[in-house]
Amino acid sequence: MxxxxxxxxxxxxxxxxxxxxxxxxxxxxxxxxxxxxxxxKVEVAEDLFRRYRVPLLASADSLQDRLHNVLSRNFLRTYLHSADNENQHYVRHNTVYVLAEHLAWLEVLRREQRFLDLDSVKSTKELFTAIQRIHHSLATDGLPGPFRVFRGHQRAIGEIMLHRVESSEGPVTDVLGYAAFCHRLETDPGFASWFTRLLAEVDDVEARGRRGNERLVLLQNALVELIELLDPEGEWLPVEHRERLPRAELILPTSRTPNG
Structure with a gap:
């Protein structure tokens, strides 16, 4: 070679x-x-959870607890038929408020994550799957009962419940408190129009009882699922306060139904 x-x-x-x-x-x-x-991505997701975990938990717990009291402890019947007009006012307005407050925090979270590529993060998938069950419970017309709120309407309620406040780190988005919510209902017809039907349907919830409020039973269960996902060890909310309303009597739709 x-x-x-x-x-x-x-x-x-x-x-x-x-x-x-x-x-x-x-x-x-x-x-x-x-x-x-x-x-x-994991760090971004963890930061997102850290910032919104507590308000999401608090609003989810307020709403699920109200639904539990309404459907198993005659909360509405006790106060809607009270001779005290202040009690009647509170029951209607605060019941609608806790729903609107939770939708507002869901809207805040949606805005924060919409430009973030977090689909591959397991915890993010689980979180937004749980949130989608909440949206679906309210939006589907495959379940009887009042408080059907289509998805676009849910987002609109969330949007109008938000306002900007100053903090040490600059302007941040916050959710209207109950007093501010009641004030806007009384002074802002445009704002109040988003809640007119829901306020009227509080009485309808009371009249139907649990059998006629399958939507709200499903919603309460979905909220407890979200709470368990965000706080599995009961670090923020006691585990014993997470009682699901029984769904044995529910006949859930077997086919896909319009959900707005």
Whole structure:
């Protein structure tokens, strides 16, 4: 074998080794970049949860607790037929408020995450699956009962419940408190129009009893599921306060139904 052939063979071997090293380096670099992006997504998701975990929990608990009291402890019957007009006013307005407050925090979370690529983060998938069950419970017309709120209407209620407040870190989005909510109902006809039907349907909820309020039973169950996901160990909310309303009497739709 002449020297020229030896040189050519060695050169080819070196070239092949160089290509293999370059390819392996590229694979390792790509893998490290993917891992870095995944870690960043997890960190972003964890930061999102840290910021909104407590208000989401609090609003979900307020709403599920009200639904539980309404459907199992005659809360509405006790106060709607009271001779005290203040009690009647509170029951109607605060029941609608706790629903609107929760929809507002869901809207805040939706706005925060809509431009974030978090679909591959397991905890994010679980969270938004639980939230979708809440939206569906309210929106579906496959279940009887008042308080059907189509998805667009849910978002609209969430939007009008938000306002900007100053903080040490600059303006932040917050949700109207109950006093501000009642004041807006009395002074802002445009705002009040979003809640006219819901306020009237509080009486309808009371009249139907649990059998006629399957939608709200399903909603209460979905809210407890969200609470368990956000606070599995009872760090913020006592585990014993998470009693699901029984759904044994429910006949759930077997086919897909319009849900707004």
């Amino acid at each position: 002449g020297p020229e052939i030896v040189i050519a063979v060695v050169s080819a071997a070196v070239a092949l080794i160089s290509v293999a090293v370059t390819y392996r380096t590229a694979l390792v670099t790509h893998r490290l970049q993917v891992e870095a992006r995944n870690r960043e």
